[in-house]
Amino acid sequence: MADHSASIVDGCVVLDRDLAVPSRWLRDHGDDAGSLNPVSKQRLTDTFAIDRDIAPLAVALDRDWLDVDWSDGARTGHDVAALRKLASSRRRPAVRSDAGFTIPPELELWGEPPAVTWFDAEVIEDDDRWVDALSHLRTFGWVAFDGAALGETPTRKLAARIGYPRNSIFGDLWEMKSGATEHMDSAYETFALDVHTDGTYSHDAPGTILFAQQIRTGDGGDSVLIDGFAAARDFRAANPEAAHLLTRFAIRAHYIEPGVHLLAERPPIRVDEDGKLVQLSFNNYDRAPLLPADGLVDEVIDAYNDFRAVFSDPARALRHDWKPGRILVFDNWRCFHGRTAFTGSRTFLGCYTNHEDLEGAYRVAGLTL
Ligand SMILES: [Fe+2]
The missing domain is CATH 3.60.130.10 (Clavaminate synthase-like)
Structure with missing residues (x-):
């Protein structure tokens, strides 16, 4: 199992000391049962109600699972390995x-x-x-x-x-x-x-x-x-x-x-x-x-x-x-x-x-x- 770390730096969750995850994106991409149907993976998060200035208040890492407490009172949970893979993917729009x-x-x-x-x-x-x-x-x-x-x-x-x-x-x-x-x-x-x-x-x-x-x-x-x-x-x-x-x-x-x-x-x-x-x-x-x-x-x-x-x-x-x-x-x-x-x-x-x-x-x- 990977040895992960999580911290909050400049209002942003930083994973393994090298990957800064955009806060608004992270708030929208929880893997917990309140964010995502665990079987169909249909989204349950109200994407459109997320505050543009949403900020993480606390992070807690338990093995390969990350909990984040947010400034809007919500808590999201994240599969760290999946999060790392996703957050490091990059897309550019077609020209x-x-x-x-x-x-x-x-x-x-x-x-x-x-x-x-x-x-x-x-x-x-x-x-x-x-x-x-x-x-x-x-x-x-x-x-x-x-x-x-x-x-x-x-x-x-x-x-x-x-x-x-x-x-x-x-x-x-x-x-x-x-x-x-x-x-x-x-x-x-x-x-x-x-x-x-x-x-x-x-x-x-x-x-x-x-x-x-x-x-x-x-x-x-x-x-x-x-x-x-x-x-x-x-x-x-x-x-x-x-x-x-x-x-x-x-x-x-x-x-x-x-x-x-x-x-x-x-x-x-x-x-x-x-x-x-x-x-x-x-x-x-x-x-x-x-x-x-x-x-x-x-x-x-x-x-x-x-x-x-x-x-x-x-x-x-x-x-x-x-x-x-x-x-x-x-x-x-x-x-x-x-x-x-x-x-x-x-x-x-x-x-x-x-x-x-x-x-x-x-x-x-x-x-x-
Ligand atoms: Fe439909």
């Missing part, structure tokens, strides 16, 4: 000189949420009217249906309209039932779910997400959608340097459960070679430890937090009130989604499609891309 990005003009960005339009579920099987629903999805990033039959059939037909159900660790079509335990994911809990995108741990994140409600008792549990492209536009206008950094600095994310360990990384704001905004990726629950970059720790954390502060503004939130027979489809590369807390039980069918299939469906329908 790109153009700070801007463009957004296709045919998209109608909504900083404030539009009224919810519910399409009759019969539209799914109607070749002509289906194009109206698809156009709504293209323009606003989401489309909602009401009056669908219960069971898998409408969701499968809808996925087939776009492409095909994408298989994943959850299956091609999966049941999401509150209190279920087959996956170690926060989506199966009853607390409010911070807005995020799915599949940050996948190199090719799902393009669309389909949710079809089957059973509902109790109150709450509205779906919350945010137009991420509108938020990215507003974020860049207010803070171009930070937006530029988030187009260049890859954030890692992981999904862990017994027999599964996925990991991927990309910039939260992904811009293509032509400077067009193509994809947003942000899920703080599934974020893997941030690799500190030389001289950029605070800049990256600030940019990450500031972007989240812009897009999670409740004034941007479009709420879909659920009842059985309603189906919501949204573009997971454009919209952030979350959920309000709820009581009672709630069962959904969920399904993903690929983004290239969504783009293909737009082309086939003659919609502008």
